[in-house]
Amino acid sequence: MADALPVTFIAGKTGPWQIERITTVSGAGLLAAERLLVHEGADYTAPTVSPTEATSSPDWVLRGAVSNQRYTTAAELTRLNAQSPALGRPDATVASLIPITKSNEWWELAQDERRAIFEETSHHIRRSMDYLPAVARRLHHCRDLGGPFDFLTWFEFAPINAAAFDDLLAELRGTTEWTFVEREVEVRVTRGPR
Amino acid sequence: MADALPVTFIAGKTGPWQIERITTVSGAGLLAAERLLVHEGADYTAPTVSPTEATSSPDWVLRGAVSNQRYTTAAELTRLNAQSPALGRPDATVASLIPITKSNEWWELAQDERRAIFEETSHHIRRSMDYLPAVARRLHHCRDLGGPFDFLTWFEFAPINAAAFDDLLAELRGTTEWTFVEREVEVRVTRGPR
Secondary structure, three states, rough: OOOOOOOOOOOEEEOEEEEEEEEEEEOOOOOOOOOEEEEEEEOOOOOOOOHHHHHHOOOOOEEEEOOOOOOHHHOOOOOOHOOOOOOOOOOOOOOEEEEEOHHHHHHHHHHHHHHHHHHHHHHHHHHOOOOOOEEEEEEEOOOOOOOOOOOEEEEEEEEEHHHHHHHHHHHHOOOOOHHEEEEEEEEEEEEEOO | OOOOOOEOOOOOOOOEEEEEEEEEOOOOOOOOOEEEEEEEOOOOOOOOEEEEEHHHHHHHHEEEOOOOOOOOOHHHHHHHOOOOHOOOOOOOOOOEEEEEEEHHHHHHHHHHHHHHHHHHHOHHHHHOOOOOOOOEEEEOHHHHHHOOOOEEEEEEEOHHHHHHHHHHHHHHHHHOOOHHHEEEEEEEEEEEOO
């Protein structure tokens, strides 16, 4: 990857993804909305709202950046790259946006302590790898951007793999790593014409 | 550290730090300016320039965030915390802002590969530790923010330690890690009344 890629998730009345449900897993939730738009690049600005065009205002906007790996080793990266599908597969008509905030306790840990919990204890990469290539994934970092979340993870898969994806989420939520998650919301969407 | 702390460095006509020199080490430099202001918190916005107040416009503005450690181990962090002085010591009247951009080749490396170059090969932490507590240091991350630099490092020291600080910079610039640095500027400032 070259420069960090800014990505903005805009929930409102427009966008190619229909929001099926927004589930609050822990902490504060997110407002209900109809559609989700994923904007790549730095130039997204929220529309100006006039009294007669109130519907053009998004319900919420979350920003992140596709950035460098923080925990993945070279050996893991080789295996991940070999098995990870691209976003935008025609049959991947279901997607999930999972914004997460971890606790101050997590962020105060040193790099080796976080890595040990992340993989050696909680097997975040190994567990996720079991769901490749069915589930495409892209991680967006936002802690340094000062927003309400630390990460926005975006997953895409075919409807037939939705149950398996739910199993992955349940597995991860049972790990030691997840004891440091203090806010988590799942936004489940399907691709469909407006 | 709790949430990432946004910090803005504003070069222009005002601020407690007088800019002594701006040295381009590699890549593109920065515009000359008289004074430097360090603003902590998210609410800095560049002043609106009117034709009669052109001097109020900053020469340049760089933003970063004090964020979590990316390479430091728990053992290293314990030693660093024990020896690292706070910013703002009365006798630390010299400071240096060093904005750096690393190459795509660096950012495409896996975490363990970057860590190995950073410390096991280049001894970034060990070398820096030799200059504690003389040199106070704070690192600001900005790669995910989309600005022109990846890091802004701020150092503060007494005038008597300026030569030692220059030795540290020369040492670091000779390491393997620095072969991945494609842009580096040093802004040397002294604290003085305006």
